[in-house]
Amino acid sequence: MRDEFYKTLASPIWWGALVIAAIMPFVLSSYYVHILTLALVYVALASSWNIVGGMAGQISLAHSLFIGIGSMFSAALLLKLGINMWLGLVISAVISGILGAVIAWIDFRFQLGHLSFVLITLAFAEMGSIVVEGWDFLGGASGLLLPKDTGNFLAFQFGGGHGAFWMMLALAAICVLVNVAILNSPLGYYLRTIRDNEKAAQAIGVNILRYKITAMVISAMLASVVGTAYVRYLTFADPYLLISPVITIEIVLFATVGGLGRAYGPALGALLLVPLGEILRGKLGSTLPGLHYFIYGIVVISVILVTPRGLLPLFERLWARWRGPAVAGKP
Amino acid sequence: MLEIDNLVAGYGGVPVLRDINAKMAAGEIVGLLGANNAGKTTLINALSGMVKPISGRILFLGEDISKLTPQARVELGIVQVPEGRLVFPEMSIRENLLLGGINAHARKHRPQQMEKVIGLFPRLGERLTQSAGSLSGGEQQMLAIGRGLMAEAKLLMLDEPSLGLSPLFVQYIFEIIDKLHADGLTILLVEQNLNLTLRHAKRCYVLERGQVAVEGDAETVKNDPRTRSAYLGL
Numbered sequence: 001m002r003d004e005f006y007k008t009l010a011s012p013i014w015w016g017a018l019v020i021a022a023i024m025p026f027v028l029s030s031y032y033v034h035i036l037t038l039a040l041v042y043v044a045l046a047s048s049w050n051i052v053g054g055m056a057g058q059i060s061l062a063h064s065l066f067i068g069i070g071s072m073f074s075a076a077l078l079l080k081l082g083i084n085m086w087l088g089l090v091i092s093a094v095i096s097g098i099l100g101a102v103i104a105w106i107d108f109r110f111q112l113g114h115l116s117f118v119l120i121t122l123a124f125a126e127m128g129s130i131v132v133e134g135w136d137f138l139g140g141a142s143g144l145l146l147p148k149d150t151g152n153f154l155a156f157q158f159g160g161g162h163g164a165f166w167m168m169l170a171l172a173a174i175c176v177l178v179n180v181a182i183l184n185s186p187l188g189y190y191l192r193t194i195r196d197n198e199k200a201a202q203a204i205g206v207n208i209l210r211y212k213i214t215a216m217v218i219s220a221m222l223a224s225v226v227g228t229a230y231v232r233y234l235t236f237a238d239p240y241l242l243i244s245p246v247i248t249i250e251i252v253l254f255a256t257v258g259g260l261g262r263a264y265g266p267a268l269g270a271l272l273l274v275p276l277g278e279i280l281r282g283k284l285g286s287t288l289p290g291l292h293y294f295i296y297g298i299v300v301i302s303v304i305l306v307t308p309r310g311l312l313p314l315f316e317r318l319w320a321r322w323r324g325p326a327v328a329g330k331p
Numbered sequence: 332m333l334e335i336d337n338l339v340a341g342y343g344g345v346p347v348l349r350d351i352n353a354k355m356a357a358g359e360i361v362g363l364l365g366a367n368n369a370g371k372t373t374l375i376n377a378l379s380g381m382v383k384p385i386s387g388r389i390l391f392l393g394e395d396i397s398k399l400t401p402q403a404r405v406e407l408g409i410v411q412v413p414e415g416r417l418v419f420p421e422m423s424i425r426e427n428l429l430l431g432g433i434n435a436h437a438r439k440h441r442p443q444q445m446e447k448v449i450g451l452f453p454r455l456g457e458r459l460t461q462s463a464g465s466l467s468g469g470e471q472q473m474l475a476i477g478r479g480l481m482a483e484a485k486l487l488m489l490d491e492p493s494l495g496l497s498p499l500f501v502q503y504i505f506e507i508i509d510k511l512h513a514d515g516l517t518i519l520l521v522e523q524n525l526n527l528t529l530r531h532a533k534r535c536y537v538l539e540r541g542q543v544a545v546e547g548d549a550e551t552v553k554n555d556p557r558t559r560s561a562y563l564g565l
Contacts, residue, residue: 200417205405205434
């Protein structure tokens with residue numbers, strides 16, 4: 001089962017795509033580099049969410065909490081206590097991991113159904129945003145302003161535009177690779193048995209609690225790390241962006257449109273929808289405010305109607321038809 | 332091999348089963364009968380650990396297992412084939428079978444076990460790479476049983492294996508059960524189908540409203556008037 005992961009690591013297509021992506025900042029204007037950086041943020045976030053939401057089938061809306069801890073808390077540690085942001089990144093990731101484990105344990109202990117799990121995780125997310133808005137240490141409702149990015153790598157600075165893009169590219173690649181690794185490992189199979197049928201998973205002896213916690217902890221820690229990197233890029237830690245449940249909804253949307261539970265699905269969704277949303281807003285936002293939301297909504301609805309399992313399976317079907325029959329889909 | 336001692340179990344503290352006493356010897360094939368809602372599935376779930384006992388004990392090979400987790404019981408060889416053929420539809424038949432043998436004990440012999448299962452169900456062997464969701468109901472039941480065997484079951488508990496199958500498939504599945512029994516496997520057969528079970532199980536327990544109403548060898552159970560009343564709810 002693991003061979004597939006090593007094959008990916010050795011794949012020239014993978015490295016080729018990374019190299020082409022890495023030279024983008026030299027080709028594109030800074031506006032498009034910004035859009036691509038944002039897209040990569042969401043590639044990383046949607047891929048990290050996919051571990052819980054896609055593979056284990058647990059629609060967690062708590063991820064804004066982990067992103068919020070990674071961003072607001074590490075920013076506060078730096079500004080209020082002078083703690084280096086690399087260390088802040090680690091501390092936030094550990095706290096997010098612990099919180100994730102607690103949420104997964106609650107889910108197991110009280111045998112929450114799908115809807116209850118969604119609602120409980122949403123409640124956690126709301127609690128998080130109330131705490132941030134009401135606690136001056138974390139910047140309260142007005143947020144926190146980070147020092148200017150001077151490119152000091154040791155202080156978690158990447159030198160703005162290009163540097164931030166490469167850092168995000170690396171993070172997004174890691175998150176996608178983690179997806180590939182998990183899907184091709186026993187953990188990936190166990191998570192899918194839990195998603196397909198928890199009772200049958202128990203009947204074959206899958207330790208449901210252990211794997212639910214493992215998935216949630218990995219996912220939460222990745223989301224937290226991406227949160228720290230994202231806030232460094234934004235420079236301004238805005239609670240209404242970073243710890244609002246809206247960011248989770250966006251992630252869930254990208255992952256679903258791209259292909260839930262697939263290694264490259266969420267990445268594909270984010271890479272298509274983030275630029276689409278940004279460009280529509282840029283072109284139409286000033287002339288006809290609101291129209292870009294309308295068009296964006298129509299695109300999303302059509303995708304879900306045409307291919308409920310996401311764009312990735314659709315592309316694979318088209319690819320298979322083009323290559324001729326007898327080409328089976330990937331896991 | 333298995334001994335159930337004054338078992339009380341249910342959901343959310345409300346007992347469904349009351350004072351169940353039962354015994355199974357190694358190599359035996361025992362039927363568990365009863366109408367809907369009699370508590371058959373609750374009992375099998377209590378044995379596999381999916382339902383926690385309120386009081387009483389379950390002994391397996393002399394060891395009290397009533398506090399063990401489901402996966403620890405699978406490890407010991409208590410394997411349930413759940414009702415309704417719960418296969419993993421999006422995975423291939425091979426993956427489904429391999430997943431049956433994930434407990435530390437069975438993992439070592441997976442290739443050999445796989446060959447045995449394929450020998451038992453050649454139809455599965457022919458379509459190892461096909462997705463489990465594309466199988467017919469009867470084939471899914473074969474896969475569910477095969478997956479249970481992959482766990483190196485010592486006690487195989489089959490929950491309603493005949494449910495929703497065509498008569499031909501039911502006959503086939505029961506031939507397999509007889510074959511497994513002949514190979515020395517201990518089998519607990521949970522069924523609604525009275526006559527079919529009495530033909531294949533040497534001994535039976537009939538549950539009625541969470542209690543054992545009748546027990547004994549197949550002939551006794553068949554002729555006991557309480558069996559009929561337990562079924563008709565009279």
